[in-house]
Amino acid sequence: DAGVIQSPRHEVTEMGQEVTLRCKPISGHNSLFWYRQTMMRGLELLIYFNNNVPIDDSGMPEDRFSAKMPNASFSTLKIQPSEPRDSAVYFCASSFLAGDGETQYFGPGTRLLVL
C-alpha cells in the first residue's frame, strides 16, 4: 500500500500567487481530511469529505481557501491569492469511516512558504 500521497512536498511561492496542493487518499477509504500545522496554532482541521462530499468546512480560514474532491482518489486544496501567513505544513489524511472508531492515515505533508 502506497499510503496517502501528497504533492508537491515543498512549495515556495510569492505573495499573491495561486497555490494548489494535491492529495491521493488510500484506495478504499471513504473520508478525506485537510489539516494545517503551524508552530503558533498547532494542528487545525480545515475541511473534511465523506464519500467525496464536503461535510464540514468550518475550519477553512477564509474565502481564499477552497477544496475539492472530484472523485474518490483525488482532492485539491487551493489558496488564491496566497499570503505570507498561509505558510505552514498542510497535511492530507484519509480513513475508512466505521462505526466504532476512526483511524486516520496521514500523508507526509506539503511544506508551503509564501514570501
Add this chain to the structure above:
Amino acid sequence: GNSVTQMEGPVTLSEEAFLTINCTYTATGYPSLFWYVQYPGEGLQLLLKATKADDKGSNKGFEATYRKETTSFHLEKGSVQVSDSAVYFCALYQAGTALIFGKGTTLSVSS
C-alpha cells in the same frame, strides 16, 4: 462540545526513564480514544487506540487505558529511548464528527 486536553510540553527525559503524558477528554456518550505520534519532518501516525471503557491500547512499549470514571487516556512507557523523541497527540472520535486532537506534547529524550 467535545474536547481533548493534554499536558503542556516539552517533556524532557533521559534514556530509560519512565514516561507519562496526561490526556483528559470531554464528551457525551462513549467516544473512541487515540494516541498519534509525529516524528520530525513526518505526518502523524497512529500509535494506539481504545474503543471502549477499560480497554488498554498498546504498541511499541507504549500503553494507555481508557478510564471513563476519570475521563482520561494517559500515555505511558516504562523505558523511553532517544528514538521516541517526537510530538504526541491525544485524540477523540465520536460518530458523526471528525477526530478532535489535543494540542500535542513534545517529548525529547537524551542519551
